[in-house]
Amino acid sequence: MGTDERKSGTNTRLAHIGNDPGDFFGFVNPPVVHASTVLFPDAETMATRNQKYTYGTRGTPTTEALCQAIDELEGSAGTIAVPSGLAAVCVPLLAFLSAGDHVLIVDSVYYPTRNFAERMLRRLGVEVEYYDPHVGARITDLMKPNTKVVFTESPGSNTFEMQDIPAIAEAAHGGGAIVMMDNTWATPVFFRPLDHGVDLSINAATKYPAGHSDLLLGTVSANEACWKQLHDTFIALGVCPAPDDVYQVLRGLRSMGVRLARHQESAFAIARWLEGRQEVAQVLHPGLESHPGHAIWKRDFSGASGVFSFVLAKGGKREAHAFLDALKIFGLGYSWGGFESLAVHVSLEDRTIAKGSYPGPVIRLQIGLEDVEDLQADLETGFEGLRAL
Numbered sequence: 001m002g003t004d005e006r007k008s009g010t011n012t013r014l015a016h017i018g019n020d021p022g023d024f025f026g027f028v029n030p031p032v033v034h035a036s037t038v039l040f041p042d043a044e045t046m047a048t049r050n051q052k053y054t055y056g057t058r059g060t061p062t063t064e065a066l067c068q069a070i071d072e073l074e075g076s077a078g079t080i081a082v083p084s085g086l087a088a089v090c091v092p093l094l095a096f097l098s099a100g101d102h103v104l105i106v107d108s109v110y111y112p113t114r115n116f117a118e119r120m121l122r123r124l125g126v127e128v129e130y131y132d133p134h135v136g137a138r139i140t141d142l143m144k145p146n147t148k149v150v151f152t153e154s155p156g157s158n159t160f161e162m163q164d165i166p167a168i169a170e171a172a173h174g175g176g177a178i179v180m181m182d183n184t185w186a187t188p189v190f191f192r193p194l195d196h197g198v199d200l201s202i203n204a205a206t207k208y209p210a211g212h213s214d215l216l217l218g219t220v221s222a223n224e225a226c227w228k229q230l231h232d233t234f235i236a237l238g239v240c241p242a243p244d245d246v247y248q249v250l251r252g253l254r255s256m257g258v259r260l261a262r263h264q265e266s267a268f269a270i271a272r273w274l275e276g277r278q279e280v281a282q283v284l285h286p287g288l289e290s291h292p293g294h295a296i297w298k299r300d301f302s303g304a305s306g307v308f309s310f311v312l313a314k315g316g317k318r319e320a321h322a323f324l325d326a327l328k329i330f331g332l333g334y335s336w337g338g339f340e341s342l343a344v345h346v347s348l349e350d351r352t353i354a355k356g357s358y359p360g361p362v363i364r365l366q367i368g369l370e371d372v373e374d375l376q377a378d379l380e381t382g383f384e385g386l387r388a389l
Contacts, residue, residue: 085204326385
C-alpha cells in the first residue's frame with residue numbers, strides 16, 4: 001500500500017489493503033492457494049530454505065494477503081491467522097507463559113478464555129488470578145515479581161465493563177509484564193490496541209471481519225518486541241487456518257466498514273429505545289451516556305459495534321426464557337458479528353468479582369443488518385411473551 005493510501009479513510013483502506021492486483025496478473029482478489037508441499041528448485045535452496053514459501057503451515061499468498069491487511073489495520077509488526085477466535089487467545093498465552101509464571105486476567109473475560117486458563121494454564125503450572133475490570137492503574141497492587149502477562153478485554157464480555165487500557169498497560173509494563181487484549185468487539189476499525197500500549201491484539205475474525213456466520217478464524221497482531229516469540233510459537237504449534245476461510249475473511253474485510261456503520265447505528269437506536277422501556281432496568285452499552293464506562297469509551301474508541309446487553313427489571317431464568325422464546329426475527333444462538341440478529345440469556349456464574357448487581361436476567365443482543373423497526377417490533381413481541389407469564 002502506498003503512502004497516500006495509508007492516509008486514506010477507513011473504507012478506502014479496507015477496499016485495497018492486503019493485496020496488490022499487479023502481483024497476480026491484475027486480478028483484484030488474490031488466489032486461494034491450497035497447499036501443503038512446496039517445491040524447491042534445487043537441493044541447496046531446499047537445505048537452506050532460501051525461498052519465500054517453504055511449507056503450507058508457514059504461509060501462502062492467501063494467508064500473507066490477510067495478515068498484511070490486518071497489520072495495516074492494527075499498526076502491528078506482524079500478524080498470525082489461526083483456525084478460531086479461541087485459538088487466537090490460546091496461542092499468545094502459550095507463547096508468553098511458562099510454569100511458575102503469574103497471569104492476571106480480567107474477570108469479565110470471554111468464558112472460553114477462562115476455561116482455557118482453568119483447564120490448561122493451571123495444569124501447566126501457571127498461577128492464574130482474575131481482577132476487577134475497573135482496576136485501572138491500581139493493577140500495580142496485584143502485580144507480582146513473576147507476573148508475565150496481563151490479559152484485558154474491553155468492553156467486557158456480556159456485561160460490557162470498560163477498562164482503562166492505557167493506564168493498565170503503563171502499570172503492567174512498569175512491572176515487566178506484557179499486555180494482551182481481546183479486541184473482537186471493537187475491531188481495529190474502532191480501537192487500535194497497540195496505539196494504547198497493548199503488546200498483542202487478539203481478534204475473533206469469525207465475527208465482524210468474516211461477517212456472515214459461516215466460518216471460524218482468529219488473528220493475533222503483535223508489536224515489534226513481541227512478534228518473533230509469537231510467530232515462533234505459532235510455527236511450533238502448527239495451528240494454521242484453512243485457505244478458503246482465510247480468503248473469505250479477506251473478502252469480508254472489504255465491506256466490514258460499511259457493515260460496522262450499520263451495526264453501530266441500529267444498535268444505538270435499539271439501545272436507546274430499550275432505555276425507555278419499563279420492562280428494562282438497565283442497558284449495558286458503553287456508547288450510552290448512562291453507562292458507567294462511557295467516558296473511557298468516548299476517550300479511546302472511535303465507534304461501537306452491534307453487541308450489547310440489557311437487564312430485565314425483574315425475574316430470573318423463567319422470565320428470560322419467556323422473552324427469548326417469543327422472538328421471531330432474533331435467533332437464539334451464540335457468536336455474533338454476522339448479518340442476522342441474535343439473543344442469548346447471559347450466565348455470570350463463572351465470575352468471581354464482576355458479577356454485578358442486576359435485579360433481573362441479563363440478555364445479550366447482537367444487532368444485525370435487518371431494519372430497526374422490524375427488530376423493535378420483534379423485541380416488543382418478546383416483552384409481550386414476558387407479560388403473558
